[in-house]
Amino acid sequence: MNVFEFCHTVLFSPSLEAKLLNPSLIDWSFDHTSHVPLPCPVQPSRPHNLRFSNEQPSFPRRKAFLDKAQRARALHFFANHELLAIEILATSVLIFPCFDGDESFLKTTIATLKDEQKHLKLYCTRMKELGMSFGELPVNDFFWDKMLKVESRDQFIALLSLTFESANLDFASYYEAIFHEVGDFKSAEIMREVYLDEISHVKTGVHWMNRWRGEDSLWNYYLKNLPEFVTPARSKGMTYLKEARLKAGLDEDFVAQLEQYTDEFRVTRRRQWDQEK
Ligand SMILES: [Fe+2]
Numbered sequence: 001m002n003v004f005e006f007c008h009t010v011l012f013s014p015s016l017e018a019k020l021l022n023p024s025l026i027d028w029s030f031d032h033t034s035h036v037p038l039p040c041p042v043q044p045s046r047p048h049n050l051r052f053s054n055e056q057p058s059f060p061r062r063k064a065f066l067d068k069a070q071r072a073r074a075l076h077f078f079a080n081h082e083l084l085a086i087e088i089l090a091t092s093v094l095i096f097p098c099f100d101g102d103e104s105f106l107k108t109t110i111a112t113l114k115d116e117q118k119h120l121k122l123y124c125t126r127m128k129e130l131g132m133s134f135g136e137l138p139v140n141d142f143f144w145d146k147m148l149k150v151e152s153r154d155q156f157i158a159l160l161s162l163t164f165e166s167a168n169l170d171f172a173s174y175y176e177a178i179f180h181e182v183g184d185f186k187s188a189e190i191m192r193e194v195y196l197d198e199i200s201h202v203k204t205g206v207h208w209m210n211r212w213r214g215e216d217s218l219w220n221y222y223l224k225n226l227p228e229f230v231t232p233a234r235s236k237g238m239t240y241l242k243e244a245r246l247k248a249g250l251d252e253d254f255v256a257q258l259e260q261y262t263d264e265f266r267v268t269r270r271r272q273w274d275q276e277k
């Protein structure tokens with residue numbers, strides 16, 4: 001199958017197996033410029049128990065991580081984020097034109113998708129060991145909802161790599177420490193693996209933004225390309241890991257500007273929120 005058929009299957013087959021379809025099945029000898037871009041679908045197809053829900057189960061508090069059922073619950077949230085990442089990566093391939101026939105952008109997108117599949121499997125396996133199956137809790141559409149506002153490849157990279165994956169550097173490291181604290185070393189190890197992969201995913205995003213930004217600074221180009229209702233505050237977690245961002249290739253100016261950035265949305269002021277709990 002070509003890369004578009006692959007992404008179509010991942011996005012529109014309502015089974016978890018299809019979401020985990022092996023990218024090695026892709027035949028890259030295909031004229032990518034002949035693909036007619038699709039409009040962004042209203043939502044991906046999913047198994048019944050993983051359809052987007054308006055119910056909002058609460059995320060466990062730090063102290064609750066001593067309880068293995070609560071740790072499984074946290075992993076359920078993380079697994080849904082991975083599934084959403086797989087779906088929005090597949091969507092980006094289908095909805096944006098491949099102007100120049102240069103397949104390297106498609107190839108880096110699929111390489112990231114493959115890592116997200118690995119993360120999803122790791123979370124599902126660990127969750128099962130802790131007594132929960134993926135789909136037992138209602139799942140939200142947060143990333144998908146933001147994806148509906150994305151109008152270009154530049155905006156897509158600004159949103160996924162430089163915002164959500166950048167924030168996940170902080171989150172993965174933060175939860176690695178919490179799992180460690182409660183003696184759940186297996187889960188801590190998964191968070192570590194996700195963190196290391198996330199550095200390379202942000203790096204891929206930086207690579208593309210640097211290719212496209214022209215004379216603009218990376219920070220300005222990022223600001224210009226953030227979709228509506230998303231601010232840079234979304235790209236930070238409860239802690240701010242400068243080193244991880246520099247390792248991912250974000251320049252000093254970008255890392256300093258982001259560190260100082262604040263906005264009016266309480267939901268993004270996670271540090272304070274976490275301390276209030
Ligand atoms: Fe991931």
Ligand SMILES: [Fe+2]
Binds near residue numbers: 198201
């Ligand atoms: Fe990622």
